[in-house]
Amino acid sequence: METAGIATVVIGSALDIVTWCNVPRYLHNDLPLGNPLGAPYDRTAQRKSIETAFQMISQMREPGVRMSDLAWPDGEDWKPVYGEVTEENRERLLQMGQENRTRRATDKAQGLKR
Template sequence: MDIIEHVGVPRYLHTDFPLGNPLGNPFDRDMQLSHTSMALELLRSASEANTIQRSPYSWDGDPGWRDDYSKVTNENRAELAQAGEARRALQTEMNKLNPRQLIPNP
């Protein structure tokens, strides 16, 4: 958050979630819609630069993601490479599906 405050962005909705999940937990439509609504309201109502709002939501998953965020060492390099390959393979398979198949019915 320090860099956000330092550069004086026009408006910013802060969500403390792992990278790739800016609107919240996967498949949590209510949370995602709420974040979208908060962001649009902030866009409408911010009257000066450096307007920052924090999301009231917290990440439901393991908070340990913060400890390892962007951490690459010789000890984890092979594991990260393997995880990246597995993720790319999964993305390739998911891209073959109709997007509607990926969203669970409520």
């Protein structure tokens, strides 16, 4: 796309993976995977990510990575246990997943989007 004159920016949360892909511009938000623009419904954070991406297009002439200063609203306690499934949390995680799927299906039926 870049060779066709279409500027691109990848916004993500997987620094190692995206930098390995050697993308032209990468905005790294150090947030839980699946939330590259910020927490759900946090429009301020999401808007900041998009605005930063546009700035990168206008300012960066060479490929590069920009580290954002966005922070997860509940702090960094998610980092050491992110993705950890144990006997102690397995049932709770299953319940949370089902609640999330139900909420998303209800939202979709009402025409709402994440």
